[in-house]
Amino acid sequence: MLPVEILAPTAIYGLTIVGSNQDEMLQDLDTVDELRDMAKIQLASYQHKVANSYNKNVHIRTFVVGNLVLRKVHPNTMDANAGKFVDAWEGPYFVDDVMGR
Known part of the structure; x- marks a missing residue:
């Protein structure tokens, strides 16, 4: 009050x-x-x-054994002197085993 x-x-x-x-x-x-x-x-x-x-924009991708896939190169695994024109993906790799979705 x-x-x-x-x-x-x-x-x-x-x-x-x-x-x-x-x-x-x-x-x-x-x-x-x-x-x-x-x-x-x-x-x-x-x-x-x-x-x-x-x-809404998530697309489920399923892989089977034998598919060819690329792996994203993260900045912490990239070569320090690579420059700005370095590839963002490395590979191709074969899928050996599918583990879940």
Whole structure:
């Protein structure tokens, strides 16, 4: 409470009844579980939408034994003096074994 409200209470503070305030606080305590569940549902819905938009451009590639594949050359495995025109892929390699997807 502000010092000004002690001398002349505002309309909100003046019309507040202690009993009704307690009742409203008890009702808020009763509905907190429902609000928490609704927030969890909204969060799960949001995460599902984000996952769908992220996975929209993912293409599943399956390999079989004997396929020829290329391997990406990462900067930490690249030769330090290679320059900017170095190949980004190395290979081709044969697929010897398929392990899962």
